[in-house]
Amino acid sequence: MTQKKHPTPPKILSSEVTARSKLFHVEALSLEFSNGQQRQYERIKGSGRGAVMIVPINAENELLLVREYCAGTHDYQLGFPKGLIDLGETPQQAANRELKEEVGMGAEFFKELKMVSMAPSYFNAKMHILVAKHLYPEQLEGDEPEPLVVVNWPLSEWRTLLAQPDFTEARSVAALLLLQQFLEGDKDA
Amino acid sequence: MTQKKHPTPPKILSSEVTARSKLFHVEALSLEFSNGQQRQYERIKGSGRGAVMIVPINAENELLLVREYCAGTHDYQLGFPKGLIDLGETPQQAANRELKEEVGMGAEFFKELKMVSMAPSYFNAKMHILVAKHLYPEQLEGDEPEPLVVVNWPLSEWRTLLAQPDFTEARSVAALLLLQQFLEGDKDA
Numbered sequence: 443m444t445q446k447k448h449p450t451p452p453k454i455l456s457s458e459v460t461a462r463s464k465l466f467h468v469e470a471l472s473l474e475f476s477n478g479q480q481r482q483y484e485r486i487k488g489s490g491r492g493a494v495m496i497v498p499i500n501a502e503n504e505l506l507l508v509r510e511y512c513a514g515t516h517d518y519q520l521g522f523p524k525g526l527i528d529l530g531e532t533p534q535q536a537a538n539r540e541l542k543e544e545v546g547m548g549a550e551f552f553k554e555l556k557m558v559s560m561a562p563s564y565f566n567a568k569m570h571i572l573v574a575k576h577l578y579p580e581q582l583e584g585d586e587p588e589p590l591v592v593v594n595w596p597l598s599e600w601r602t603l604l605a606q607p608d609f610t611e612a613r614s615v616a617a618l619l620l621l622q623q624f625l626e627g628d629k630d631a
Numbered sequence: 632m633t634q635k636k637h638p639t640p641p642k643i644l645s646s647e648v649t650a651r652s653k654l655f656h657v658e659a660l661s662l663e664f665s666n667g668q669q670r671q672y673e674r675i676k677g678s679g680r681g682a683v684m685i686v687p688i689n690a691e692n693e694l695l696l697v698r699e700y701c702a703g704t705h706d707y708q709l710g711f712p713k714g715l716i717d718l719g720e721t722p723q724q725a726a727n728r729e730l731k732e733e734v735g736m737g738a739e740f741f742k743e744l745k746m747v748s749m750a751p752s753y754f755n756a757k758m759h760i761l762v763a764k765h766l767y768p769e770q771l772e773g774d775e776p777e778p779l780v781v782v783n784w785p786l787s788e789w790r791t792l793l794a795q796p797d798f799t800e801a802r803s804v805a806a807l808l809l810l811q812q813f814l815e816g817d818k819d820a
Contacts, residue, residue, distance in 0.1 A: 449698075449700070449707065449777065449780060451700060451705065451706065451707065452700060452776075454705070460652045460653075461650040461651055461652040461655065461657065462650055463649045463650035463657040463659070463673055464649075464659070464671070464673055465657075465673045465753075466650065466655070466657050466673065466675065468650065468652040468654075468655050470652070470653070471702055473702070473776075475700075475776045475777045476777070477776075477777050479776040479777060480776075481776045482653070483702040484652055484653055484654045484655065484702075485702045485703045486655065486675075486703070509638075510752075511638070511640060511641060511664070512751035512752045513660055513662070513672040513673075513674045513752060513753070514674045514675070514748075514750065514751045514752055514753045514754040514755045514756075515748065515751040515755050516640065516643070516755075517640065517751075518638065518640065519748070519751050556793070556799075556804065557799060558799050558800070558801040558804055559703075559704065559708070559799040559800050559801065560749055560750060560800070560801055561703065561749060561756075561800070561802075562701035562703045562704040562706075562708050562799070562800060563699075563701045563702060563703055564654075564702070564703045565703040566703045566704050566705075567703075567750075568799075569801070587641075587662075587664045587666075587668040587669075587670045588638065588664045588665070588666050588668060591638060601812075604745070604812075610745075610746060610747050610748040610751070610757075611747070611748055611749070611750070611751060612747040612748065612749055612758070612801040612802040612805045613750075613801040613805075615745065615747055615805040615808075615809070616801045616802075616804040616805040616808065619804075619805065619808030619809065619811075619812070620804070620808065622808075623790075623793075623808070
């Protein structure tokens with residue numbers, strides 16, 4: 443396949459935080475590309491610790507999803523449980539904690555499917571997607587303003603899930619399809 | 632399947648733009664949830680017109696990808712061509728324009744695979760993912776500071792693409808896997 447070499451990355455001539463809110467810091471970059479072109483770019487800085495998304499499968503071969511209020515779209519969206527990695531946590535520890543907070547379950551088995559990024563032109567937001575199996579009930583207190591609605595979805599009905607109008611988050615969509623790849627690999631093995 | 636009812640969305644008590652940069656407006660929301668809990672949320676406002684991502688397949692059954700500098704991660708990432716929908720454009724018109732700008736190709740056939748969102752807790756960013764076939768050469772001038780590197784990837788090697796360390800963008804991952812679903816549907820038909 444045509445795998446041309448990576449170009450040389452631009453030089454960061456200067457950077458400055460130009461806007462700051464409670465959650466977001468916008469950084470303006472002055473860049474010089476290897477061909478001499480200069481441009482102003484903006485990016486948003488986060489905690490840098492990354493996040494996890496968990497694809498939990500219970501003993502009845504159901505996926506456990508959550509329906510949660512999303513301020514960006516001002517509606518409820520269906521997706522897999524997720525959250526930021528706390529200081530000192532491994533992705534698997536963060537996954538187990540979030541699963542307990544959001545779904546009321548822990549898991550004995552975790553397997554990372556892939557690490558994905560989100561709009562890397564603007565963010566440095568890495569998310570580890572993990573499948574979780576061998577679940578056991580354990581509730582941890584989260585910081586949600588209202589309890590999340592947990593939705594059990596038969597794994598065999600995953601195509602119907604993919605078509606749901608409130609199942610749109612790209613990382614949940616990727617997670618569901620990565621799970622299919624993972625399960626097909628299991629079948630071949 | 633357990634499809635519990637959507638909860639009642641919270642009431643927006645007030646909203647205020649608290650930080651503003653060239654590209655981003657951060658809006659602070661005061662929310663009252665249906666159980667009486669009040670919280671402050673932040674979200675980022677965009678153009679609201681949405682974006683497109685194009686999965687182009689040429690006559691040699693190769694995917695056409697681009698390798699592009701991403702300021703958020705300060706590295707080059709491999710992904711499908713994409714861009715914002717301009718005022719007055721349909722998603723398909725935007726897809727054809729972006730394809731010409733980024734890859735130097737137009738397409739006679741487009742089919743929308745799914746519309747995805749990105750972190751809807753914080754953004755209202757809808758992206759239409761379209762497959763493009765029956766390509767023809769046509770270059771349009773884009774606004775890129777350096778020409779994008781176009782990478783031809785044999786469709787049959789898609790699992791290798793999925794494993795590439797610079798192919799991480801969740802929407803590109805979702806697009807590649809949605810394409811597999813689409814092509815399998817074709818085979819069954």
